[in-house]
Amino acid sequence: MREYIVRNLTDDEKSKIIKKLGRNPNDVEWAMIDVMWSEHVSYKSSRSFIRRFLRSSGRHVVVGPGQDAGIIRIADDIYIAFKIESHNHPSAVDPYGGSSTGIGGIVRDILSMGAQPIALLDSLHFGDLDKRRTWFHILGVVKGISDYGNRIGVPTVGGETKFSSCYNENPLVNVACIGIVNRIVPSVLNKPDSALVLYGNRTGRDGIHGVSFASETLDEESIEEDRSAVQIGDPLTEKLLIDASLEIFSRGLACALKDLGGGGLTCAVSEMVGKGGIGAVIELDRVPLREENMSPYEILISESQERMLLATSYDNLEEVISILNKYDIQWAVIGRSIPERKIIVKYKGKKIVDLPVEILVNVPIQRHPTKPRTKDFSKDLKFEPPSLEESLVKVLRNPNVSSKEWIYEQYDYEVQTRTVIKPGADATVLKITSEVGVAATLDSCADYASIDPYEGAKGAVAEAYRNITAVGGEPLAIVDNINAGDPNNPISYWEFRETVRGLGNAARAFSVPVVGGNVSLYNESPSGKIWPTLVVCMLGKVNIRHIMTPSLKKTNSILVLVGDTYNELGGSEYLKILGLHGYGSVPRVRYKKEKTNSKNVLRCIRKGMVLSVHDVSDGGIITAVAEMAIMGKKGIEVAIRSNLRGDIFAFSESHARYILEVPEEHVEDVLKITGGIAIGKTSSSSSFYFEVNDFCVDLPIRRLEEAYAIRW
Structure with missing residues (x-):
């Protein structure tokens, strides 16, 4: 038997384990304990903050955190499962393999809850576009997502792609999946004497130490x-x-189901029975292998993909096997559940593992010192503004703002024929019934978080809230992915805490419970750490008849600005093009205004008073109006007077703001409901005219479209 080298345990943790067991574990037991105590599986450095700051209850919540996906009710007898996961470290090493298996894993998480996967979304963060390694990441990740999603028939319908030098060595690949649930299948088993069926691919050596790899910082040596x-x-x-x-599922044959993801068979068995208060006996010889001479610990911690662990009653076993044979899927009955809270593994007639479940699933919380940043990022900002025309064109060309069609055109986003709003809008909408749809968005505000992680996290929730509103949806719930640095770095750990605190406070203020999530730590390399990056996946309920898009619809419509603009340029795309990122105050989330404006905009949408809606975010008001004009191919005439300097008003990214396109006959009512102001109108010309105080843009729409549609 090959010797196992422990990678995730400190000397103190090893001592505690030996004391608790009353003996020294053997190599196979150490391997199982090691993966279960890894950061990636146990959340030992993050659980205390998650429990302290996040709320998961709400009137729409059916299944919250603790199982393979969250489930919400969006209408009578309509249940939606959704989940988000990261595949950051694998994608840094092997972009194609890392991203494609990330898609496979998140789809199986949704499947594990008894749901039919109906859509994928992805949040991608890459380094500078002038770096060769960045293109290695981009080309591999996008192709991996495209190939896997297209081949399994699940559409990739939305997401975001952002760029910053902090992701040069540590790209972020966060993927979310949405499914429709007809019959909920738990991932937790509480029934002893159930048959445990492993089905799918054979087990190989790929993915061994995957969770350990994801619980370490990256350097050139570890990458190889x-x-x-x-x-x-x-x-x-x-x-x-x-x-x-x-x-x-349709035949009611599943007692519980788990995907074999991080930690492989060890994690799937331990979590399935451990959370249900029982145990299991595993016959390791029965596991179908695709490689010779695999050691027991390799079989137990392999993360070979496309494998599921099903718990079913012995009465239903024959029917389950007939279904698996019908689809020509490899299967094996590898064990059974037992009432004793133990994990027992047998191999070649010998008992090689005998561990209490608690030692595998009840991992002690690990706390680290925190150290707030000392640098004052919000110092006074003084600069001589360039021309508004020049700045607008540069912002539209900025890869964080410009069209991502060059990415999403590679995805099949219409398979299953549910996609009502395609990629490129504020949020996507999926048709569930003839009247009910699900609005979904994936958002982050790492630019703000790099300056103020607390406000940055709140901002990500607020932007998701507006994006759901902008398509006519009522925000219902969140799953989140928090990407951060090494928890042993006091500043990184402080940033992580502030991110969780901001997420929790904003979610409570907006009454959108957090029903699940993921934490990815150790996103650091010798060249530095990533910005704290919270990715928020928010779902909302939408009436199919009241769906909005951002493209302008008619000429001679009135443009209405809802919400107030402040001198908040910190983290903005405008300051980035001026080389001033890190200066100024980031946009502050004002909960009352955000909720009031969302409610009022939805009221106007439902009354049929609005033709199009776009939230104001990256690039400010002028960029939002330009995007509406480009998408709708309509001319624009805008004139605004403000107490702010013209360029600040145009490019400030203050929250709680929307641009509405309103027919002239409804303008008075819309202004009354929203408290907004009329700022201009659409025209039949092909020009974009935007004036604020003594700053002015007068350009052909074609010129803006060329900048926005740049293909990197």
Whole structure:
């Protein structure tokens, strides 16, 4: 038997484990404990903050944190499952393999709850576009997402792509999946004497130490050494898994189901029975292998993809097997659940593991020192503004603002025919019934968080809230992915805490519970750490008849600005093009105004008073209006007077603001309801005229479109 080298445990943790067991674990037991105590599986450095700051209850919540996905009710007998996960470290090493297996894993998480996967969204953060390694990441990640999602028939319908030098060595690949639930299947088993069926791909050596790899910082040596920790995806087998699993669900044959993701068989078995208060016996010889001479610990911690662990009654076992045979899927009955809270593993007639479940699933919380930043990022900002025309064109060309069609055109976003609003709008909308739709968005505000992680986290929630509102949706719930640096770095750990605090406070203020999430730490390399990056996936309920898009619809419509603008340029796209990122105050989330403006905008939408809606975010008001004009191919005439300097008003990214396109006959009512101001109108010309105080832009729409549609 090959010797196992422990990677995730401190000397103090090893001592506690030995004391608790009353003996020294053998190599196989150490391997199991090691993966279960890894940061990636146990959340030992993040659990205390998550429990302290996040709320998961709400009137729409059916299943909250603790299972493989959250589930909400959006209408009578309509349940939606959704989940978000990261595949950052694997994508840094092998962009194609890392991103494609990230898609496979998140789809199986949704499937594990008894849901049919209906949509994918992705949040991608890459480094500078002038870096060769950045293009290595971009091309591999986008192709991996495209190939896997397209081949399994699940559309990629939305997301975001951002760029900053802090992601040069540590790209972020966060993927979310949405599913429709007909019959909820738990990922937790509380029934002893259930058969445990492993089905899907055979087990190989790919992905071994995957969770350990994800719980360490990256450097050149680890990138080469841990390439084998990246799993190998097989979308054709995944499609068969989806179809077979849905048939098993439809016949009511599943007692519980788990995806074999991080930690492999060890994690799937331990979490399934451990959270249900029982135990399991595993016959390791029965696991189908695709490589010879695999050691027991390799079998137990392999993260080979496209594998599921099903718990079913022995009465239903024959029917389950017939379904798996029908789809030509490899399967094996590898064990059974037992009433004793133990994990027992047998191999070649010998008991090689005998561990209490508690030692695998009840990992002690680990706390680290925190140290707030001492640098004053919000210092006074003074600069001589360039021309508004020049600045607008540069902002539209900025890769954070410009069209991402060059990315999403590679995805099949219309398969399953549910996609009502396609990528490129404020949020996507999926048709569930003839009247009910789900609005979904994926948002982050890392630019703000780099200056103020607390306000940056609140800003991500606020932007998601506005994006759901802008398509006509009522925000309902959140799943989140927090990406941060090494928790052993006091500043990184402080940034993480502030991010969780900001997320929790904003979610409570907006009454959108956090029903699940993921934490990805150790996103650091010798060249530095990433900005604290909270990615928020928010779902909302929308009436199909009241869906809004940002493209202008008619000429001679009135443009209405809802919300107040402040001198808040910190973290803005405008300051980035001027080389001044890090200066100024970031936009502050004003909860009351955000909720009031959302409510009033929705009221106008539902009364049929509005033709199009766009929230104001990256690039400010002038960029929002320009995007509406480009998408709708309409001319614009805007004239505004403000107490702020013209360029500040134009490019400030203050929250709680919307641009509405309103027919002239409804303007008076819309202004009364929203408290907004009329700032201009659409025209039949092909020009964009935007004036604020003594600053002015007068350009052909074609010139703006060329800047916005740049293909990197």
